[in-house]
Amino acid sequence: MGERYSDDSLALHTDLYQINMMKTYWDEGITEKHAVFELYFRRNPFKNGYAIFAGLERLVSYIKNLRFSKTDIDYLRETQNYPEAFLDYLSNFRFRGSIRSAVEGELVFANEPIVQVEGPLAQCQLVETALLNIVNFQTLIATKAARLRYVSEEDTLMEFGSRRAQEMDASLWGARAAFVGGFDATSNVRAGKLFGIPAVGTHAHSLVQVYRDDYEAFLAYAKTHKDCVFLVDTYDTLRSGVPAAIRVAKEMGDQINFLGVRIDSGDMAYQSKKIRQQLDDAGFPNAKIYASNDLDEMTILNLKMQGAKIDVWGVGTNLITAYDQPALGAVYKIVSIEDENGQMVDTLKISSNAEKVSTPGRKQVWRITRRKDGKSEGDYVALWEERPDQAEELFMFHPTYTYINKTITDFDARPILQEIFTDGELVYELPTIEAIKDYSTEKKDALWDEYKRILNPEDYPVDLSQKAWDHKMDTINQIKKTIRKDDLVF
Numbered sequence: 001m002g003e004r005y006s007d008d009s010l011a012l013h014t015d016l017y018q019i020n021m022m023k024t025y026w027d028e029g030i031t032e033k034h035a036v037f038e039l040y041f042r043r044n045p046f047k048n049g050y051a052i053f054a055g056l057e058r059l060v061s062y063i064k065n066l067r068f069s070k071t072d073i074d075y076l077r078e079t080q081n082y083p084e085a086f087l088d089y090l091s092n093f094r095f096r097g098s099i100r101s102a103v104e105g106e107l108v109f110a111n112e113p114i115v116q117v118e119g120p121l122a123q124c125q126l127v128e129t130a131l132l133n134i135v136n137f138q139t140l141i142a143t144k145a146a147r148l149r150y151v152s153e154e155d156t157l158m159e160f161g162s163r164r165a166q167e168m169d170a171s172l173w174g175a176r177a178a179f180v181g182g183f184d185a186t187s188n189v190r191a192g193k194l195f196g197i198p199a200v201g202t203h204a205h206s207l208v209q210v211y212r213d214d215y216e217a218f219l220a221y222a223k224t225h226k227d228c229v230f231l232v233d234t235y236d237t238l239r240s241g242v243p244a245a246i247r248v249a250k251e252m253g254d255q256i257n258f259l260g261v262r263i264d265s266g267d268m269a270y271q272s273k274k275i276r277q278q279l280d281d282a283g284f285p286n287a288k289i290y291a292s293n294d295l296d297e298m299t300i301l302n303l304k305m306q307g308a309k310i311d312v313w314g315v316g317t318n319l320i321t322a323y324d325q326p327a328l329g330a331v332y333k334i335v336s337i338e339d340e341n342g343q344m345v346d347t348l349k350i351s352s353n354a355e356k357v358s359t360p361g362r363k364q365v366w367r368i369t370r371r372k373d374g375k376s377e378g379d380y381v382a383l384w385e386e387r388p389d390q391a392e393e394l395f396m397f398h399p400t401y402t403y404i405n406k407t408i409t410d411f412d413a414r415p416i417l418q419e420i421f422t423d424g425e426l427v428y429e430l431p432t433i434e435a436i437k438d439y440s441t442e443k444k445d446a447l448w449d450e451y452k453r454i455l456n457p458e459d460y461p462v463d464l465s466q467k468a469w470d471h472k473m474d475t476i477n478q479i480k481k482t483i484r485k486d487d488l489v490f
């Protein structure tokens, strides 16, 4: 990559069809037509009761730096049949639109907009691929991390996935997303440096194999490091590894911080109980037991049920690759477009699959909570100009099964989409990574347990306002009238 071209940018990190559509808009003179797109997913990942939004920091950096470099233009000239005038247009490209988004760490749910992009049509079109790429991955990993945090309760969680991630970007941004979702640290040093996440580590089996002896290896490590966690399962955990760790800890005394031992194989419930006994008997009740080896939320839950004495969990592959659901499936749909008279016309995508019929119009998501205790009542997706926060009561109904409904009073309504860019200007101050994580923890705490359990959680209500619902029905009916009866699939 770097060798072939003298510069690079993320402007070409898009699907070719986006640039081809831009070319059509450019030829037709409609690149500047005002448009609104919304990004949402249709199902919560991992059958979880919620998702944790992540990706905004990278989205901001992508949008701020979005320019076609010289070699981007050269490449398009060489490979596509674009006229010079269109290439000139691309050379001068800057994102001048507005973006509203959920903030990182926010709890978000299926079928509500979590990012909204408004501005010149061609600009909104170009960014679709990168925005989906960023948000789909990071939100997925943050949600997986939140599930692991839920079962681990107060235990320490370390992210160990770099070696198994889908290439380097995924290790890096996955480590960050894991932290947002509730992990305490990562083994990836670069993620530590770039994002300010604590970078931590023990040692591998290779160290013990180099010395061909547990004791010699641990002693060598202890002489060269203050903080020590010894990996005790290379040869025989209970007969060699743990006794060697204890011997070194005793010999080195105050010269080291004997933090604990790590196990990475075998029956971790049985072993951890035995190890706890050995450490306690030797006078090290504060030494912790670390565990790793293909862990996920089900294994951790199971180990805890068996009374495993594990204090620190190292999770790699299953977290960083989102092993049980490798993609979130968020989509980016146009919801409104300027017509020939300069009026905004709301638009939807029809599908024979009712779930895939989008909701027209620019919308805001309002999180409705009970005033008396701050507990969640559900989300209320309303047309942008609606102000449920100023209403005395709210009628909330399921958008498909409308007989499921309730009228609520004495509530707070909080807008989820925040202004990030206004006409190309960044107007949002990115919080620190710790602030994001704390925010997320606070929001999870306010959610009912019924939505948080990792198996078969209750459905959190994501309702449409009456106006948004009526508008959707009217738009469907209008479209039905304009197409031939034979073509109808719904």
Ligand SMILES: Nc1ncnc2c1ncn2[C@@H]1O[C@H](COP(=O)(O)OP(=O)(O)OP(=O)(O)O)[C@@H](O)[C@H]1O
Binding pocket: 264, 265, 266, 267, 268, 269, 270, 292, 293, 294, 295, 299, 302, 303, 306
């Ligand atoms: N008591 C337990 N209950 C349920 N699952 C466990 C228990 N102990 C370990 N596990 C999990 O069982 C799996 C064991 O995997 P595997 O058989 O590959 O490991 P191993 O043979 O012990 O070690 P290695 O990785 O060296 O092959 C891992 O996912 C581990 O987390």
Ligand SMILES: O=P(O)(O)OC[C@H]1O[C@H](OP(=O)(O)OP(=O)(O)O)[C@H](O)[C@@H]1O
Binding pocket: 160, 161, 163, 164, 264, 292, 293, 294, 295, 314, 315, 316, 317, 318
């Ligand atoms: O199991 P994960 O959740 O992905 O966690 C990371 C794993 O990476 C390391 O070993 P590695 O897998 O490289 O070697 P091993 O399988 O031989 O232990 C570590 O000991 C963990 O087992």
Ligand SMILES: O=C(O)c1cccnc1
Binding pocket: 160, 161, 187, 200, 201, 202, 203, 262, 292, 314, 316
């Ligand atoms: O520090 C560790 O123990 C570690 C780091 C990466 C992968 N496995 C273990």
